[in-house]
Amino acid sequence: MLIVVLLIAISLFIALIFLGVFYWNIRSGQYDDTYTPSVRMLFDEGKPAESPQAGEEKKS
Amino acid sequence: MVQTELKCYHCGQLCEDRQFAVDEKSFCCYGCKVVFEIINDNNLCAYYQYDAHPGATARVVDEEAFLFLDEPAVQKKLLEFQSASFARVRFNVPAVHCVSCIWLLENLRKLDAGILRSEVNFARKSVLIDFNPERVSLKRIASLMASVGYVPQIQLDSEKASAPVSNKSLVTRLAVAGFCFGNVMLFSFPEYLGLDHSDAALKMVFSFLNLVLSVPVLVYSARDYFYSARKSFAQRQINIDVPIAAGLLALFFRSAWDILTGFGPGYLDSFTGLVFFLLIGRWFQSKTYESLAFDRDFRAYFPLAIRKLFRDEWKPVVIYELEPGDVIQVRNLEIIPADSKLLKGEVFIDYSFVTGESRPARAVEGDLVYAGGRLIGQPATFVVEKGTSQSHLTSLWNHESFRKREESKYQRTIDRAARAFTWVVMVIALGTAVFWYYFRPEEMWLVVTAVLMVACPCALALAAPFTYGSMLRAFGRNQLYLKNADVIERLAAVNAIVFDKTGTVTHGTHPEITFEGQLTEEDRRAVKTLTSFSTHPLSKMITASLSSPGVADIQEFRELPGKGIEGRSAGKTYAIGSAEFVCARPQDLHGQTRVWISVNGTVRGYFAIRTTLRDGIYAMIFRLGDACKGVLSGDNESERTLMARLFGPKATLRFNQDPHDKRAYVEELQQQGKKVLMIGDGLNDAGALKQADVGLAVTDDSGVFTPGSDGILFGQRMEDLDKFIRLARRSHRILRMGFGISFLYNAVALTFAVSGNLTPLVAAVLMPISSISVVSFASVAVRWAARREELN
Numbered sequence: 001m002l003i004v005v006l007l008i009a010i011s012l013f014i015a016l017i018f019l020g021v022f023y024w025n026i027r028s029g030q031y032d033d034t035y036t037p038s039v040r041m042l043f044d045e046g047k048p049a050e051s052p053q054a055g056e057e058k059k060s
Numbered sequence: 061m062v063q064t065e066l067k068c069y070h071c072g073q074l075c076e077d078r079q080f081a082v083d084e085k086s087f088c089c090y091g092c093k094v095v096f097e098i099i100n101d102n103n104l105c106a107y108y109q110y111d112a113h114p115g116a117t118a119r120v121v122d123e124e125a126f127l128f129l130d131e132p133a134v135q136k137k138l139l140e141f142q143s144a145s146f147a148r149v150r151f152n153v154p155a156v157h158c159v160s161c162i163w164l165l166e167n168l169r170k171l172d173a174g175i176l177r178s179e180v181n182f183a184r185k186s187v188l189i190d191f192n193p194e195r196v197s198l199k200r201i202a203s204l205m206a207s208v209g210y211v212p213q214i215q216l217d218s219e220k221a222s223a224p225v226s227n228k229s230l231v232t233r234l235a236v237a238g239f240c241f242g243n244v245m246l247f248s249f250p251e252y253l254g255l256d257h258s259d260a261a262l263k264m265v266f267s268f269l270n271l272v273l274s275v276p277v278l279v280y281s282a283r284d285y286f287y288s289a290r291k292s293f294a295q296r297q298i299n300i301d302v303p304i305a306a307g308l309l310a311l312f313f314r315s316a317w318d319i320l321t322g323f324g325p326g327y328l329d330s331f332t333g334l335v336f337f338l339l340i341g342r343w344f345q346s347k348t349y350e351s352l353a354f355d356r357d358f359r360a361y362f363p364l365a366i367r368k369l370f371r372d373e374w375k376p377v378v379i380y381e382l383e384p385g386d387v388i389q390v391r392n393l394e395i396i397p398a399d400s401k402l403l404k405g406e407v408f409i410d411y412s413f414v415t416g417e418s419r420p421a422r423a424v425e426g427d428l429v430y431a432g433g434r435l436i437g438q439p440a441t442f443v444v445e446k447g448t449s450q451s452h453l454t455s456l457w458n459h460e461s462f463r464k465r466e467e468s469k470y471q472r473t474i475d476r477a478a479r480a481f482t483w484v485v486m487v488i489a490l491g492t493a494v495f496w497y498y499f500r501p502e503e504m505w506l507v508v509t510a511v512l513m514v515a516c517p518c519a520l521a522l523a524a525p526f527t528y529g530s531m532l533r534a535f536g537r538n539q540l541y542l543k544n545a546d547v548i549e550r551l552a553a554v555n556a557i558v559f560d561k562t563g564t565v566t567h568g569t570h571p572e573i574t575f576e577g578q579l580t581e582e583d584r585r586a587v588k589t590l591t592s593f594s595t596h597p598l599s600k601m602i603t604a605s606l607s608s609p610g611v612a613d614i615q616e617f618r619e620l621p622g623k624g625i626e627g628r629s630a631g632k633t634y635a636i637g638s639a640e641f642v643c644a645r646p647q648d649l650h651g652q653t654r655v656w657i658s659v660n661g662t663v664r665g666y667f668a669i670r671t672t673l674r675d676g677i678y679a680m681i682f683r684l685g686d687a688c689k690g691v692l693s694g695d696n697e698s699e700r701t702l703m704a705r706l707f708g709p710k711a712t713l714r715f716n717q718d719p720h721d722k723r724a725y726v727e728e729l730q731q732q733g734k735k736v737l738m739i740g741d742g743l744n745d746a747g748a749l750k751q752a753d754v755g756l757a758v759t760d761d762s763g764v765f766t767p768g769s770d771g772i773l774f775g776q777r778m779e780d781l782d783k784f785i786r787l788a789r790r791s792h793r794i795l796r797m798g799f800g801i802s803f804l805y806n807a808v809a810l811t812f813a814v815s816g817n818l819t820p821l822v823a824a825v826l827m828p829i830s831s832i833s834v835v836s837f838a839s840v841a842v843r844w845a846a847r848r849e850e851l852n
Contacts, residue, residue: 001259008269012243019239026232033181039159040166 070096070209072113095209099164102171107164114160126206129199129214138198138214146176147193151205151212156185164208171204172196187212234339237281240273241332247273248329267319270328278312282335284342298482303489307512308334311820314505327506330820334513337825341832369441386444390435398431400442407440408619409433420619438617485515492814500816507816513823514809519834523798526835530842531791538851539774540756540784547770550754551788553735557684557781558726558748560740561693561703562598564758564778567672573605577657577665586612586629587657590636598655598695599625602636602667624655632660638696639666653698673706676779681706683782689729689736690714692722692745722748739773739781783849790845797841798834805830 025031068088080087082100087093099107107114128134141148156165162180165187169175174196179188187210189201202212247266289305292298308331315326369387382388382398390396396409408420411433420436423429428445489511496504528545535542542548559565579587588606591599617627624637635642635658642656643663655667681688690712691703697715704713714725722740726748729736738745738752741759749755749769757769758778773781809826812818818826 001262004262005265008247008265012269015239015243019235022235023232026228026235031231033183036162036180036182039162039182043163043166 067113068092069108070113092209095207098171098208104164104167104170107160110159110163114158114164126199126202129202130197135198142193145192145194146190147198148188148190149198149201150186150188151202151214152184152186153205153210153212154185155210156180156182156187161210165205165210168201168204171208172200175201230339230343233281233284234336234343237277237332237336237339240277240281241329241336244270244273244329244332248325251325263325264322267325270325271316271319274312274315274328274332277332277335278308281339282308285338298479298486300478300482302482303485303512303515304338306486306489307509307820310505310512311509327509327820330506330509333821334509334823337821338827341827382444384444384446387441388444389439389441396429396431396433396435396442398444399446400429400444402427402429403441403443405438405440406616407438408436410436436619438614481515485512488515488810488814496816503816506820507813509820510813510816510818510823511810513820514813514818514826515806519802519805519830523802523834523838524795526838527791527795527798527842530839531788534787534842534846534851535771535784538780538784538846539777540771541773542771543769547754548788548791550735550770551737551785552792554737554754554785555687556689556729556734557687557737557739558689558729558752559691560722560738560745560748560758561691561699562695563741563775564739565673565677565691565703565706567674567775572670572672573601574668575665576668577663579657579664582612582630583632583634583659583664586614586627586632586634587636588612589614589629590617590625590627590634598653598669599636601669602655605667634659653695673702674775674778678706680779680782684785686710689734692717692725692740692748694718694722694745719745719747723751726751737785739778780851783851787845787849787851791842794838794841794845798838801837802830802834805833 066086069085070087070092080093082093082096085096087096099105129138135142139147139149153165155161162182165180166178168178168187168189172195174192174194176190176192178190180186181188187205191198191201202214205212247269250263250266285301285305285308288299288301292302311327311331311334315328315331318324318326319328368382369389387403388397388400402423402425404425406422406424407429409423409429410420411430421433429442489508492511493504493508496507525545528548531548532542532545535548542551584606588603589612591603591606612629615628617625619625620637620641623641624635626633626635626637628634636655639654639656642658653669655669657664657666688707688711691707691714693699693703693715694717695715700713700715704711707713712725714721717725722738722745726736726738730751730753735754736752737754737756738748739756739758740749741757749757754771755769756771756773758773758775805826809818809823809830813823
């Protein structure tokens with residue numbers, strides 16, 4: 001029966017790790033906004049064409 | 061022509077003419093065109109590809125509106141992080157609504173090299189901006205955002221910022237409860253399956269594990285219930301959390317006692333499950349409440365900064381930093397931030413924000429003017445007499461004088477009912493405990509807990525806020541913005557309706573204005589500047605109709621209410637106003653309003669203003685029937701026949717009314733026992749709006765707001781007024797039905813619980829379900845009622 005107690009201890013420990021991870025997720029704000037990142041990854045950056053030009057305009 | 065079909069490329073509004081166009085793209089206004097040009101010049105045109113017409117209709121933004129952001133004190137409050145070359149700020153941007161918005165705001169760095177990174181939070185409608193304070197100022201960022209149509213909403217009090225944090229902690233508490241609940245159930249399996257022959261020692265281990273797992277649920281997850289119950293005891297009251305707290309404590313300590321004495325396994329599965337389901341219910345409630353938040357912040361109206369004299373330079377300072385002795389400059393239509401003394405000259409102060417009296421008060425050199433007054437006319441300088449605080453000014457909104465005599469009835473009734481109900485529940489629980497103690501003591505604890513759980517009157521407490529909340533939202537969808545839920549109650553009781561004429565019954569924005577006579581370019585500029593000093597609807601129409609550039613230098617501006625305005629510019633005296641006022645001729649009636657103009661005493665001509673009735677107003681007044689009591693107008697009788705035809709023979713038509721008369725008429729109706737709804741533009745009838753049981757300000761431009769009013773109605777929705785009133789009347793029935801559901805539920809569930817046929821766990825599941833059913837009933841019923849009234 002000792003093995004059951006040991007297994008329970010291990011399973012509880014692992015579950016606690018997941019609880020801790022979830023706690024950290026919440027605290028670090030990963031669930032604050034679930035919409036914007038899904039849109040953001042679809043934006044075309046198109047950097048090579050634009051950024052030099054935009055930079056020039058700033059200087060002028 | 062196709063002109064009617066033209067939509068603004070930027071914001072999608074219909075364009076009135078082709079005046080603003082760039083490369084085949086038309087814009088509805090100058091603001092939208094400028095925004096497009098900025099975006100175009102910076103190669104950000106992909107903005108228009110993610111969504112069609114993504115922009116918010118732009119208004120020309122006053123650069124100085126953000127000057128106060130240069131103040132270190134303001135920056136300290138706003139910035140989340142600050143160092144020499146790095147700073148971080150979070151702006152609320154209510155205009156964010158689509159993918160294009162996100163894209164543009166996340167590419168702000170392309171508009172200014174000093175911005176390092178910007179990140180949108182769509183759910184909170186906010187932007188987090190990292191920037192280099194050495195290269196770009198906070199003010200520059202704010203005006204940059206405003207220039208592309210995303211005006212940041214700046215709030216210096218931090219109340220709102222704390223809301224998401226509390227929600228986070230609710231989720232973590234829910235997670236802990238769920239975790240413990242799941243594990244306690246696992247360890248209770250041997251018990252559920254009735255494995256009696258198994259190791260007694262193992263059973264003990266399981267029981268103790270359960271006890272250990274329950275402790276965080278008690279001290280962490282459920283702590284809000286205990287705090288709330290303790291607080292209510294401290295106030296010698298009893299709130300709806302008391303029975304829950306009592307039930308939880310009873311269950312936990314009974315179980316702990318059973319386990320520690322080796323008597324049995326206790327009811328910890330019920331206990332943890334109870335907390336878990338209670339918290340789910342609470343989470344759902346907070347979600348719904350969040351989405352119901354009244355998203356109009358009236359306080360945004362006050363100017364946060366004022367120009368103060370430093371040696372020989374005017375610089376903006378924050379209002380609450382003003383000290384006695386400071387010299388400040390207040391400009392046209394700005395609000396005087398502190399009690400102060402006028403330095404020189406003569407000014408008019410509109411105290412309608414403070415007293416509801418809209419006739420401007422005159423003040424001369426040395427006179428004391430009070431905070432909250434609004435300057436009309438030329439800029440003036442003042443010496444501050446008494447320091448002030450932002451909160452003092454914002455408290456003006458909730459000032460006594462804006463509060464109606466009748467306070468909310470429903471809230472008080474509900475509070476009392478809920479309290480009485482809680483007592484009843486406690487008594488029933490006690491009675492049940494006594495009965496079961498003698499009948500079958502081993503089940504007493506579970507039965508009592510079930511009674512305490514199931515009888516929680518939260519469905520009762522939720523019915524009213526949600527019914528009225530959904531009502532407010534339904535009105536908001538239809539562009540009637542009410543101040544709070546009490547207004548709905550009063551709107552439902554209305555049986556007399558009084559209208560203002562100009563800008564309410566008639567169009568405020570699209571009059572046909574023609575000028576008969578001759579004016580030089582110089583005169584025209586002076587006239588335009590003069591009329592822009594006045595807030596009268598006719599002045600505003602004239603200002604809008606004159607397209608002369610530049611601003612004239614005006615001295616000795618005077619406004620004589622009900623007559624006209626006058627002033628001097630470049631050595632000439634101008635008078636603008638009624639025939640009597642300008643040329644000492646009796647007014648003649650032509651079925652149109654005329655505003656005369658004289659320069660140096662010679663009459664130069666008149667503006668003929670033919671105001672047109674708003675669409676659908678005939679039908680609306682017909683549908684309202686006898687409730688329409690009449691029209692009060694500050695103008696002359698030229699439109700009497702039109703009004704008589706519109707309102708019928710029984711209506712009262714009064715012309716040449718000053719703000720006092722209007723208010724007096726409303727009072728007169730009230731003395732006859734009528735519940736009066738006054739509808740006006742809120743400019744020269746602020747007193748009447750305040751006096752009326754419900755005062756609605758009609759506006760064609762969301763920038764104008766009268767604090768004395770109970771709501772703002774968009775001009776084009778005037779025709780739906782009768783529908784709004786009928787919808788408000790329906791809210792009573794919906795509320796009663798909500799109460800009915802909640803009572804029925806409680807009665808049925810209590811019977812089951814008292815007779816011992818309901819376990820606490822089922823009770824805990826039922827409780828959020830009852831709340832949810834009442835809440836969804838409220839919103840569905842309101843939606844249905846709105847649909848029946850053919851509203852959105």
